[in-house]
Amino acid sequence: MEKLQWDSFTKKIYIHSPIKKLYDLWATTAGITSWFLKNAEYKSLEGVIRKPSEYIQKGDTYVWQWYNWDGKEEGEVISANGKDYIEISFESSKVSIKLEQKNNVTIVILTQFDIPVDEESKLKVYYGCSNGWTFWLANLKAFVEHGVLLNETKINLKVNELAGYEFVNM
Template sequence: MDLKFSVAARIAKPVEEVYEAVVNPDQLSGYFTTGGAKGRIEKGATVMWSYHDFPGEFPVQVIEAIPNEKIVLDWEATDEAGIEVDKPGAGYNIRMTMEFKPLEDGRTLVTINERGWHSDQDGLQSSYGNCEGWTQMLCSLKAWMEHGINLREGFYQ
């Protein structure tokens, strides 16, 4: 079984503004990375993300970043408790692809696909957690971009 998922949302802002809200660490820290983001998302970079609900910084490798079109990120797999997997066969990466599509009405369609989880119970549980996280990211991005509201503020503290 190939564990993967896809989530999407329409953001009522132009694609250039939406893309910038994701790649700019100051903006990303304002609505998603509750513990902060360090480094701009650019091809070849390793950026650091931190969350109040997932303590400690962790590295995110930027595989591809095509302005206003696509971002591809890799990071180390974790188990459902948010701990790096340390069992046999661990040490693998998860790949997330985020695509940005301008719509005729001026909105932007953002689609997130993630894959790479091992086909076991830990992989299944962890993929569910990440699906939840990316869905929350899109909801938070929408609220931030359209209304200036940080949905995650105080959510985990």
């Protein structure tokens, strides 16, 4: 067994869907807000807000907002090839999404890397994001294959100060 590394992790899931559909769900405002976010805004290098169905591009900036969390994540699109790979800055690190066709299904490979290795980042980024991405990839699969969302969009979970650590469907 390899030694645990605090600076990166990888999560994988098979989803019965064509790569293009999954890429659209990650790489457009309309797509990413259908299963993952409450709001998303992408701006081009020129400062123009991308249309809901327009693909993100390298150099775009983004602002993401979730249900049941008052904060927002701001970052940059590092790479987006228009078909099967995206890389963004995220939570003091980077996240890549790679889509690969395997025997009539697509495997989604999410890697978060360049994670700082201080104690706070080990808890909040490595542990927190690793758990978070596990849920969100399962949510993506449920949405694509069964048309249901597992995340809570109607009940205010924020009234519990430990909600982000206790609820699996934030």
